[in-house]
Amino acid sequence: MNELVPQPPGMTAAAWRKVTGWDSIRQGYADYLHDESRLHVPSEAGATASRVEAIHFPTTAQEVAGAVRAARRAGHRVTVSGGRTGLTGAAVPLDAEEVIALERIKPKPVVRRSRDGAWVVRVGAGTTLAELTDALDHGLCQYPDGKPGRPLFYPVDSTEATAQLGGNIATNASGARTLHYGPTRRWVNWLKLVTADGRILELGRGQVTAEGGLILYRREDGSAAELRIPDLPMPMTKHTAGYYLKPGMDAVDLFIGSEGTLGIVVEAELRLTEKPANRLFLTQFLDGAEACVELVQAWKGRPDLPPIALEYIGPRAMALVRSMGRQTPAYVEVSRLPADAAAALYAEVAFEDEAQLDAIYASLKEMLAEVGLDPAHSWAGFTEKDVEEMKRLRHAVPETVNSIIARRQARVPELHKVGTDMAVPDESLGAMMDFYRRRLEECGLEFVMFGHVGDGHVHVNILPRAAAELEQGEELYMEFAAEAVRLGGSVAGEHGIGRIKKVFLPIQFGEADLAAMRAIKQALDPDTTLNPGVLFDL
């Protein structure tokens, strides 16, 4: 079947919690006016600038649909608000008069066996990643088919655990373990959505697919809108920029990663997987970026050592965290770093059986020796506690960047960090990292590099010291994006496009492809009710 047929929500009393009036929102609900990017709705917004008139806190799909309909009746547009951990301003209500916050949609997760025998979990969009992990780890879900025999987990760890699963789906989030487990897209089985016209659409994987490059959308008046699906040239890397469009595609994939512009995720069924029985966590210290690229390449050539994650902390990132002394939350970890640890590669390797460990160790030693590294120059562990300590060091990098920028903003308010998100194919990793470093050094900018190096996805954070450097940093970002695309990569590996990265879409896609995306948005949301100003300016 290739037809999407949303259902009317039925009658609901408008009993959900609502906050109305710009003044109460501005004073008591300022959190809903920004995300983790630099964007925010100015609290002194005047009569003409964007002013949010209502925030809705629905608890069911019917209520979400009711809120959409109420907004439409008032001639208002809606921003969909998740955990607001996004880094692209997508959840910032700059062009919308109303906000729908999903945080109250968090029923107890239900773990059950699907028809094909796989374990799945039903979650509300407002459940956070941390809450799902906790519920799975401690048996706090509902288990209508009995409890699974082995511990299960949801493997997409998008770093910031206060993100909501609805937000994760809307951004097709990924994380350190995406190297092995793929992005969110791979784990979504079924969605319950509210459409831009305030109806409810339940959509399981395999139910609706593009036939002959076409998906039909049944409008409320019974007529059908045509969604023409082109064959988009999509990079073979991590990628969250614009809509996912492929001939024969599953309609579920259209909504995943659409950044709330095509529908509101209210509920989802996610696949789960067994926790590996054993894991080795390793932070290998390095003397610099070249060693990291060499090690990653060596590692990728070792089928006997499949890594679940390969994460990088570059020399400047390491030095920056160290320079914070007692002010970094990773002070303890930094204090026990070996003095000559200039950079680091964090890796996770899974194994079933203790007996395999000796062989893994032998392979690791051999591989490290090949690239001239010393296994004694590392941190290693086998428990969640160990990994927590190692991750604190990694998390300290963006935190340190943010606190330095915050201090500079006191002097120059318009300053902000320039955080990039490009991914390139494995074979171009070294070239891309060299390019970053060479251009940043030529421009004399302060920067750090860190992130998902195993996926060819290293974040560059530029820390401008003055307005001119900010401008230079933004120009450089454009240059980097073009280079990434030239190397076969993506302008946005995981954070999406949102509001602040719209300039990068035309670098990735040609005008015809962008027109096809816009046409899909217009077919599903002709009045631009959902997330206006996100992805495109219509």
Next chain:
Amino acid sequence: MHIVVCIKQVPDTAEVRIDPERGTLIREGVPSILNPLDAYAVEGAVALTERNGGTATALCMGPPQAEAALREAIARGCDRAILLTDRAFAGADTWSTSYALACAVRKLGDVDLVFCGKQAIDGDTAQVGPGLAVHLGWPQATYVRRIIEATDEAVAVERLTDWGNETLRVGLPAVLTVLKDLNFPRLPSLVSQMQARRCPVERWGAGDIDGDAAQFGLDGSPTRVVKVFTPPVRGACVVWQGEPQKTAAKLIETLRREALI
């Protein structure tokens, strides 16, 4: 110098959850870990032997699976590991535990110094270290936050008290219980983790440590748990809702009236 570090394996209390419906503790998904405060004792002992020469022996009383905590101590630099494990030790309170540990230390013979963590995060008693000193008849310094100097005869330490820091010189052999301030426990390397996996852990039973069997385990424990209960909630809780500015003003006014600020 021969230093013994006494360690305990505890449930990771940060992972304990309360069943929202029944109000009971949930044990599922609560891993056993090395008592976090003991990591400072391990590091203190290892650092001292690295500086002054000698060996660090990790000593733990517990069920067979507590071996994991000992391996962690080895990975963090200890040279030798001994697990006191025997059904006869089961149910020991702090008195009986410190007695058994004292027997083991005595059996080792040439011990100069015993390090313990401040307390275990499951029982929070802070009694085993001091108990051990009493059973051994050795001097002790608790809440040690800095080791100023250590020779073969004595250690000079700074300890935290309610009224400030106290500097003590303690003749050896002695027992120290240590605070987090003492050091930054190292994280093991891949090489030391693998060595720890292969290192033998010695197992000693009740028959191996020349003690009075009547003092071991539940029978040797004078502590009796009479009742476990949740203390009743004291006082009432008031929730004010409304505009943040008005509510804040009301709060300030109330606190002033109650002479709390």
